[in-house]
Amino acid sequence: MKQSITINDVAKLAGVSRATAGRVVGNYGNVSEKSRLRVQAAIKELNYSPNTIAQSLRNNTTKTIAVILGNVKNNYCNALVYAVEKEAQKEGYSVIICNTRENIQREIMHIQNMRNRHVDGIILMSAFTTDEQIRDEEKELYESNYPMVFVDRKIHGLKRDVIMSNNVEASYEATSHLLKLGHKNIGIIATADYSTIRERIRGYEKALNEYGISMNEELIAETTALDPDEARMVTGKLLDEHPEITAIYILNNSLSAGVLLELKKRNLRVRDDISLLVWDDEMLNQLFDLTTVVQSIDNIGKVACNRLFELMQGKAEAREGYTERIPAQIVYRNSCKNINVIDN
Amino acid sequence: MKQSITINDVAKLAGVSRATAGRVVGNYGNVSEKSRLRVQAAIKELNYSPNTIAQSLRNNTTKTIAVILGNVKNNYCNALVYAVEKEAQKEGYSVIICNTRENIQREIMHIQNMRNRHVDGIILMSAFTTDEQIRDEEKELYESNYPMVFVDRKIHGLKRDVIMSNNVEASYEATSHLLKLGHKNIGIIATADYSTIRERIRGYEKALNEYGISMNEELIAETTALDPDEARMVTGKLLDEHPEITAIYILNNSLSAGVLLELKKRNLRVRDDISLLVWDDEMLNQLFDLTTVVQSIDNIGKVACNRLFELMQGKAEAREGYTERIPAQIVYRNSCKNINVIDN
DNA sequence: CTGAAAGCGCTAACAT
DNA sequence: ATGTTAGCGCTTTCAG
Numbered sequence: 001m002k003q004s005i006t007i008n009d010v011a012k013l014a015g016v017s018r019a020t021a022g023r024v025v026g027n028y029g030n031v032s033e034k035s036r037l038r039v040q041a042a043i044k045e046l047n048y049s050p051n052t053i054a055q056s057l058r059n060n061t062t063k064t065i066a067v068i069l070g071n072v073k074n075n076y077c078n079a080l081v082y083a084v085e086k087e088a089q090k091e092g093y094s095v096i097i098c099n100t101r102e103n104i105q106r107e108i109m110h111i112q113n114m115r116n117r118h119v120d121g122i123i124l125m126s127a128f129t130t131d132e133q134i135r136d137e138e139k140e141l142y143e144s145n146y147p148m149v150f151v152d153r154k155i156h157g158l159k160r161d162v163i164m165s166n167n168v169e170a171s172y173e174a175t176s177h178l179l180k181l182g183h184k185n186i187g188i189i190a191t192a193d194y195s196t197i198r199e200r201i202r203g204y205e206k207a208l209n210e211y212g213i214s215m216n217e218e219l220i221a222e223t224t225a226l227d228p229d230e231a232r233m234v235t236g237k238l239l240d241e242h243p244e245i246t247a248i249y250i251l252n253n254s255l256s257a258g259v260l261l262e263l264k265k266r267n268l269r270v271r272d273d274i275s276l277l278v279w280d281d282e283m284l285n286q287l288f289d290l291t292t293v294v295q296s297i298d299n300i301g302k303v304a305c306n307r308l309f310e311l312m313q314g315k316a317e318a319r320e321g322y323t324e325r326i327p328a329q330i331v332y333r334n335s336c337k338n339i340n341v342i343d344n
Numbered sequence: 345m346k347q348s349i350t351i352n353d354v355a356k357l358a359g360v361s362r363a364t365a366g367r368v369v370g371n372y373g374n375v376s377e378k379s380r381l382r383v384q385a386a387i388k389e390l391n392y393s394p395n396t397i398a399q400s401l402r403n404n405t406t407k408t409i410a411v412i413l414g415n416v417k418n419n420y421c422n423a424l425v426y427a428v429e430k431e432a433q434k435e436g437y438s439v440i441i442c443n444t445r446e447n448i449q450r451e452i453m454h455i456q457n458m459r460n461r462h463v464d465g466i467i468l469m470s471a472f473t474t475d476e477q478i479r480d481e482e483k484e485l486y487e488s489n490y491p492m493v494f495v496d497r498k499i500h501g502l503k504r505d506v507i508m509s510n511n512v513e514a515s516y517e518a519t520s521h522l523l524k525l526g527h528k529n530i531g532i533i534a535t536a537d538y539s540t541i542r543e544r545i546r547g548y549e550k551a552l553n554e555y556g557i558s559m560n561e562e563l564i565a566e567t568t569a570l571d572p573d574e575a576r577m578v579t580g581k582l583l584d585e586h587p588e589i590t591a592i593y594i595l596n597n598s599l600s601a602g603v604l605l606e607l608k609k610r611n612l613r614v615r616d617d618i619s620l621l622v623w624d625d626e627m628l629n630q631l632f633d634l635t636t637v638v639q640s641i642d643n644i645g646k647v648a649c650n651r652l653f654e655l656m657q658g659k660a661e662a663r664e665g666y667t668e669r670i671p672a673q674i675v676y677r678n679s680c681k682n683i684n685v686i687d688n
Numbered sequence: 689c690t691g692a693a694a695g696c697g698c699t700a701a702c703a704t
Numbered sequence: 705a706t707g708t709t710a711g712c713g714c715t716t717t718c719a720g
Contacts, residue, residue, distance in 0.1 A: 004462075004713090006712095006713055006714085007713070007714065007715095008713080016690080016691085017690065017691045017692075018691085018692095018713095018714085018715095019690070019691055019692080019693095019715085019716080020689085020690060020691075022714070022715060022716085023689095023690090023715095023716095025714095026714090026715075026716095028715095028716090029689090029690095029716085030689055030690090031689070031690085032689060032690085035689080035690080047484075049456070049459075049460050050460065050713080050714075051401075051460065051462065051712090051713055051714070052460045052461040052462065053397060053400045053401045053406065053461070053462050053712090053713080053714095054401055054696090054712075054713035054714040054715090055713080055714060055715080056397045056696095056714095057395075057397045057398055057401050057696050057697070057698090057712090057713080057714075058695085058696055058713080058714045058715050058716090059696090059714085059715075060696075062397065064440075071426065072416060072422045072425050072426050072429075073419075073422050073423055073426050075417075078416045078417050078422040079417055081416050081441065082415065082416050082417050082443060085416075085441060085442070085443055086443070094440050094442070094457065094458075094461065095440065095441055096408075096438050096439065096440050096441075097425065097429060097439055097440075097441045098429070098438070099426060099429055099430070112393070113438070114438075115393075116393050116394065116395065116396045117396040117397070117438065118348075118395065118396065118397050140391075228627070254627075257627040257630070257631060260631055261630065261631060264631065282627065283572070283598075283601040283626060283627065283628055284627055284628060284631070286601070286605065287601060287604055287605060287608065287628070348697090350696095350697055350698085351697070351698065352697080360706075360707085361706065361707045361708075362697095362698085362699095362707085362708095363699085363700080363706070363707060363708075363709095364705080364706055364707075366698070366699060366700085367699095367700095367705095367706090369698095370698090370699075370700095372699095372700090373700085373705090373706095374705055374706090375705070375706085376705055376706085379705080379706080394697080394698075395696090395697055395698070397696090397697080397698095398696075398697035398698040398699090398712090399697080399698060399699085400698095400712095401696090401697080401698075401712050401713070401714090402697080402698045402699050402700090402711085402712055403698085403699075403712090404712075
């Protein structure tokens with residue numbers, strides 16, 4: 001890369017000092033009309049634009065935020081990145097993306113790295129599950145006042161800003177829908193042990209209880225990862241062991257494909273043979289007419305980003321530890337059958 | 345954000361000069377064992393790590409690359425980002441992501457911005473279509489020797505490194521498959537006018553010609569964007585106007601959902617009523633048993649990234665204008681029917 | 689209204 | 705082996 005043009009070059013060409021040139025570029029202070037024009041001409045002639053690195057060092061702000069998440073190939077994640085980047089762009093911020101692949105050590109490394117790079121803030125979808133502890137040496141990374149907003153998942157015992165869906169309520173509502181239709185044995189397919197999933201299960205349990213049903217842990221089948229193949233296997237096992245199941249409730253995106261494949265293999269028709277209710281809207285859902293809990297990822301990203309901006313500007317310390325719930329919508333399609341006995 | 349710890353703090357605590365502390369941190373030059381230990385202790389005590397911004401300014405390298413693309417929500421794009429980030433991470437590089445939303449002005453703005461940020465290199469999936477011209481003022485952005493690798497799409501008349509699938513050959517092979525099965529009227533659904541699509545159509549034409557069929561432009565239905573709804577509409581129109589079509593060949597991902605929806609609406613069964621052949625593997629494809637041209641996006645990302653590293657190190661100028669073709673694989677499933685007349 | 693000069697944190701050539 | 709010092713490009717205080 002050849003040498004870039006600096007403000008010195010501009011100043012020299014315009015016949016003014018570096019300071020005056022800087023005033024024109026940065027548009028502050030007082031500059032005579034004559035100087036301004038000369039500098040502007042020089043800028044144009046040299047095609048100058050400021051070196052952001054130098055500005056960062058000087059101003060102590062990088063105009064950059066980081067999004068640290070499991071895997072951009074996941075649809076929740078890439079929708080989040082899209083929303084954040086769009087919002088950030090409006091304010092002139094760029095977005096660095098880091099995949100943890102759900103590995104905590106990698107997550108820690110990324111946070112460390114982003115701090116060394118002095119990004120102005122971090123949006124984090126943490127890989128910590130509910131039963132894992134943060135080691136003392138790393139606690140500072142999560143607890144310092146470095147601007148950071150959690151998204152989708154919270155870490156147990158950590159007072160931090162979190163933006164996420166109203167999981168309990170939406171899951172309560174979704175489960176109630178199935179219960180109203182007469183389903184009593186509702187199987188669950190989900191990834192193990194993220195706070196998000198725990199909340200959704202809480203909503204499920206609450207709805208069951210209201211119908212006088214106590215939750216049966218055996219109907220909850222967990223996968224270790226967001227992997228369709230594993231989802232498929234787990235679904236098979238669940239159906240084998242619990243033939244009484246009339247509905248399957250899937251708590252993560254990327255899992256429904258596996259479930260559908262298993263149903264296809266067994267020649268079970270969605271709705272007629274088994275009801276399906278699913279979190280997150282994918283291409284599949286419309287095609288299979290799946291009733292779906294749709295998270296407003298766009299909003300989550302936007303709110304997270306703006307909240308982060310507040311933290312960055314020091315406007316928001318009072319709200320530390322705040323959780324913002326973005327409502328998820330249930331889109332009723334046609335995958336849940338009414339199995340109430342018409343008794344008269 | 346509170347003041348960070350600098351190398352001066354380390355030096356002071358260790359009782360040595362900044363230079364010596366720097367030698368320990370950067371692991372170069374000669375330092376006595378005693379000093380080394382004192383400095384290392386100070387680093388640990390203060391939890392020091394170097395300010396990457398300052399290093400960047402000094403070393404003229406940011407350890408950052410940018411990926412500029414249409415939209416991370418697109419599966420090709422996010423798989424590319426994933427692959428690039430993984431490869432970059434190995435070498436200690438971070439990845440900035442920029443969505444152009446297929447808008448050329450935004451693309452230009454991003455390139456400009458990434459240059460001002462002095463990223464070490466750019467991977468670009470350009471929004472330029474084959475018939476658009478780069479304006480003279482912006483030509484420099486695309487033609488300078490700033491390290492840049494194109495992915496998936498090339499810009500007409502620009503000698504630049506491009507990494508992409510062997511579109512012509514793979515499309516030729518895919519079309520031949522349909523022809524062998526007896527299909528003569530093969531409709532195409534594709535986004536208009538990207539170089540990639542042009543190439544795939546060239547492969548299609550070549551195969552047709554070998555079978556003594558000349559290409560009928562009317563069977564090629566184009567969408568303006570990667571949008572399932574538009575794909576659906578366009579499919580309907582195509583089927584209405586050309587009932588003679590026995591197979592549909594879809595040249596982009598994100599389009600097949602729309603086609604499938606339209607087929608569903610018309611009660612046309614995949615394979616039995618109409619054959620389908622599709623580019624890019626999505627969740628849908630396995631479920632619908634779609635025969636698919638699978639691009640090796642992982643490889644494309646990896647190769648693009650490594651090629652970029654070569655350019656960054658100045659190792660590769662001789663190969664300027666080189667196009668690397670990554671072979672796509674055809675996964676034969678069961679969506680193409682044999683309609684040859686068995687005549688005996 | 690303008691310019692000189694200091695300093696952000698780091699590296700490295702040079703001198704000791 | 706170690707310290708001094710200059711300088712990366714920019715901003716901004718202070719003097720004039």
